[in-house]
Amino acid sequence: MISHRPISRIFLAILMLFMLPATAVAEGVEPTRGGEGGRIIRVTTLAKDGPGSLKAAVEAKGKRIVVFEVGGVIDLERSILTISEPYLTIAGQTAPSPGVTIIRGGIDLKGHDVVISHLRVMTGVDGQPRLSGWEADAFSAVAAHNVVVEHCSFLWAIDENMSASGPRFAGKNLSEWRKNTSHDILFRENLLAEGLANASHPKGEHSKGSLIHDNVTGVVFYRNLWAHNVERAPLIKGGAQALLVNNMIYDPGHRAMHYNLMNLEWAGHEYVTGEITAVGNVMRAGNSTEPGLPFLMLGGDGDLAYHGRDNIAVDRWGNPAPMFGRYGVTKARLIEKQSPLASLDGFDILPASDLETSLFSTVGARPWDRAPDDIRVLFFVAEGRGEIIDDEKTLGGYPHPAMTRAPFVEKDWDLTAMTPKSGIYPGQKAAAQETLTARDRAMREGGRTK
Structure with a gap:
């Protein structure tokens, strides 16, 4: 007898894909509460700057919680939204449907004690010629600390989709180096997809997932999904420390997770051993993945201390893939540890x-x-489809939803958890969310197209 259980599980998975609201996970590990307890600042315009804009809200001083009374697209017009003022919570979950999407730009976080939730950032090449110099990240923490980035969607970056960076050697010793660059950052439940490969970055091909720069410490990746990036899912650089728990890497191109301390960048400085703990992660090859690609690769000259357990790596057909490989003929060592x-x-x-x-x-x-676009990416991952791209236009280009408005009613929200007291989020759907053609819709409804 043929069992129908696998078919039922797949159907249930697809049905549940987009039905469930976000749930709080890993409570108690947050390095900050952001602007909790601060004043409410309402975003009332989709303009990139000026009164009532998101830019004005993040540039305000003091503890603050940014909420949205408008939904739609904020066009940064090929610029960067810089966040420098600390003690900030950006609550994209408060926006009316369809939420807030930032296009033609990215976010650079240069402050501390910041929480960012439920934003979409779609950078894009925006018609710029190859190698012309437009090289924005979708999101980057730049010498930032005590940060939570959760439930965000980062697509079409020209550099990394989501990273933590800063100076390598600011200070007199290792302790000062680590203090003066990014540290203590939680990346939770984010979607990082379709970094653009041969686009406008001046270095050439640059489809990258996440970069954790040299000597960055206290970085946690918990329940994130990288899809269709050539490499850096993530790249941990020299002396950095990262914890990866329950993340998925789909369709990496040349490299999935990798570590690299480069002699060219550390000349004159004593090498520092990097640290990676990886537990319960999955790497699944896709249409753009090189055959035999390992889960973790070691490059450069510096050693890596590594603890890994219950990680799965498979090729496009579900066959086991290598767990470890290297690029470069160097003396760098993988030092396997029994404990996290x-x-x-x-x-x-x-x-x-x-x-x-x-x-x-x-x-x-x-x-x-x-x-x-989130629906498309997730369905492609579920179905083993999709590929690395060079230009957002190949997928239809930037979204153009109509602007929406709805007041933010403070008494209806738990301002500590930033969740609606009713349990119903703005725009919450009651059924599975799919992107349907006219023919698909007619079939679902039992009708026929002409």
């Missing part, structure tokens, strides 16, 4: 074999109110 190099306390850790279905229902911005 970072604390796992406070994390709800799923077996890697259960991860995919769980991630699909929660990862990215506003999972109760998905944007069409």
Whole structure:
């Protein structure tokens, strides 16, 4: 007898993909509460700057919670939104449907004690010629600390989709180096997809997921999904320290997770051993993945201390892929550790074999109110489809939803958790979310197209 259980599980997974609202996970591990307890600042315009804009809200001083009374697209017109003032919470979940999407730009966070939730950033090449110099990240922490970035969707970056960076050697010793660059950052439940490959970056091909720069410490990746990036999912640089728990890497091109301390960048400085702890992660090859690609690769000259357990790596057909490889003929060592190099306390850790279905229902911005491009990416991951791209135009270009408005009613929200007291988020859908053609819709409704 043929069992129907696998078919039922797949159908259930697809059905649940976009039905569930975001849930709080890994409570107690946050390095900051952002602007909790501060004043409410309302975003009332989609203009890139001026009164009532998101830019004005993030540039305000003091503890503040940014909420949205407008939904739609904020066009940065090929510029960067810089956040420098600390003690800030940006609550994209408060926006009316379809939420807030930032296009033609990115976010550079240069402050501390910041929480960013439920934003979409779609950078794009915006018609710029190849190698012409437009090189924006979708999101980058630049010498920032005590940061939470959660439930955001970062697509079409020209450099990294989501990174933590800063100076390598600011200070007199290792302790000062680490203090003066980015540290203590939690990346949770984010979607990082389709970094543009042969676009306008001056270095050439640059489809990158996440870069954790030299000597950055205290970085946690929890339940994130990288899809269709050539490499850096993530790249951990020299002396950096990162914890990866229950993340998924789909369709990496040349490299998935990798570590590299480059002699060219460390000349004159004593090497520092990097640290990676990876538990319960999945790497699945896709249409753009090189055959035999390993889960973790070691490059450069510096050693890496590594603890890994319950990680799964498979090719496009589900066959086991290598767990480790290297690029470069160097003396760098992989030093395997029996115990985690970072604390796992406070994390709800799923077996890697259960991860995919769980991630699909929660990862990215506003999972109760998905944007069409998020739906497309997630369905492609579920179905083993999609590929690395060079230009957002190949997928239809930037979104243009109509602007919406709705007042933010403070008494209806728990301002500590930034969740609606009713349990119903703005724009929450009651059924599975799909992007349907006219023919698809007619079939679902039992009718026929002409």
